[in-house]
Amino acid sequence: MFSIGDLSRRTGVKVPTIRYYEQMGLVAAPERSEGNQRRYSRQELERLAFIRHARDLGFAVEDIRALIDLSGHPEQPCGHADKIAQEQLISVREKIAQLKRLETELERIASCCDGKTVGDCYVIRALSDHALCADEHV
Amino acid sequence: MFSIGDLSRRTGVKVPTIRYYEQMGLVAAPERSEGNQRRYSRQELERLAFIRHARDLGFAVEDIRALIDLSGHPEQPCGHADKIAQEQLISVREKIAQLKRLETELERIASCCDGKTVGDCYVIRALSDHALCADEHV
DNA sequence: TCTTGAAGCTCTAGTGACTAGAGCAATTAC
DNA sequence: GTAATTGCTCTAGTCACTAGAGCTTCAAGA
Numbered sequence: 001m002f003s004i005g006d007l008s009r010r011t012g013v014k015v016p017t018i019r020y021y022e023q024m025g026l027v028a029a030p031e032r033s034e035g036n037q038r039r040y041s042r043q044e045l046e047r048l049a050f051i052r053h054a055r056d057l058g059f060a061v062e063d064i065r066a067l068i069d070l071s072g073h074p075e076q077p078c079g080h081a082d083k084i085a086q087e088q089l090i091s092v093r094e095k096i097a098q099l100k101r102l103e104t105e106l107e108r109i110a111s112c113c114d115g116k117t118v119g120d121c122y123v124i125r126a127l128s129d130h131a132l133c134a135d136e137h138v
Numbered sequence: 139m140f141s142i143g144d145l146s147r148r149t150g151v152k153v154p155t156i157r158y159y160e161q162m163g164l165v166a167a168p169e170r171s172e173g174n175q176r177r178y179s180r181q182e183l184e185r186l187a188f189i190r191h192a193r194d195l196g197f198a199v200e201d202i203r204a205l206i207d208l209s210g211h212p213e214q215p216c217g218h219a220d221k222i223a224q225e226q227l228i229s230v231r232e233k234i235a236q237l238k239r240l241e242t243e244l245e246r247i248a249s250c251c252d253g254k255t256v257g258d259c260y261v262i263r264a265l266s267d268h269a270l271c272a273d274e275h276v
Numbered sequence: 277t278c279t280t281g282a283a284g285c286t287c288t289a290g291t292g293a294c295t296a297g298a299g300c301a302a303t304t305a306c
Numbered sequence: 307g308t309a310a311t312t313g314c315t316c317t318a319g320t321c322a323c324t325a326g327a328g329c330t331t332c333a334a335g336a
Binding site for chain 2: 056057058067070071078081082084085086088089092093095096099100102103105106107109110121123124127
């Protein structure tokens with residue numbers, strides 16, 4: 001049996017976050033010691049590692065909940081799990097595209113500034129005047 | 139003079155968000171009509187456009203507050219504004235790098251799945267077993 | 277001038293995914 | 307046995323908004 005601190009060290013999930021996941025119903029409430037402390041089995045360790053892994057990949061807690069439900073029904077078709085992963089991939093790609101546009105704009109803003117004072121600082125002027133932008137970035 | 143709705147249409151900032159910015163002190167409390175409705179000047183329109191622009195570029199509200207303070211002191215050296223923009227650029231680049239790692243991992247996970255049921259779904263297995271990952275992605 | 281419907285007002289509470297802190301109790305290592 | 311560490315619950319805070327209730331004001335047409 002693992003204490004909550006053991007679990008935290010083994011999965012990299014912080015102790016308060018584990019308790020938070022329990023509150024949210026992502027992990028089940030575990031057994032307790034005589035002194036009311038949480039005691040986890042290996043199975044619970046594995047589930048938390050699963051959650052950690054999915055969070056690292058940017059899945060929302062609701063997606064993870066769905067994936068956990070699915071993994072509890074191994075006989076079902078896996079189209080749903082596939083769909084969740086595909087959607088996550090699309091959303092990650094969209095975020096990358098958006099951030100790249102910002103990167104371009106920021107490079108232009110931050111590198112052109114050769115003003116000595118705020119009065120002729122390109123950063124401030126670029127933010128004040130959208131017309132200075134090379135293209136739309138919304 | 140502009141009503142809050144006019145301001146919203148012209149800047150693309152939603153009405154409740156404008157009121158929120160006022161509460162946060164990002165924009166000053168404007169004049170009021172006899173019936174207690176907000177009435178904005180062109181200057182206030184421009185400040186809100188500045189804020190919108192900076193938010194679009196991913197600047198945090200605290201950064202924007204600093205940039206606004208700076209733009210009110212045009213005689214000061216602009217190193218600080220430059221620094222804020224540079225840091226924002228670095229942070230955007232870090233986010234892009236992280237998301238690209240996730241993209242690679244998700245591509246692998248979501249494309250390899252040829253299982254018919256959850257029991258042999260690669261998505262679920264990949265999330266359950268970190269050892270299936272090509273490399274670390276934390 | 278009256279009416280109606282859109283737009284405005286304040287206030288509270290909710291979102292997601294945690295994080296921080298207070299004030300205790302239990303466990304563990306020496 | 308005792309001291310340090312770890313654990314417990316509970317409340318409240320983070321960021322940047324967003325939603326809703328219940329009310330008032332404004333602008334345009336009849």
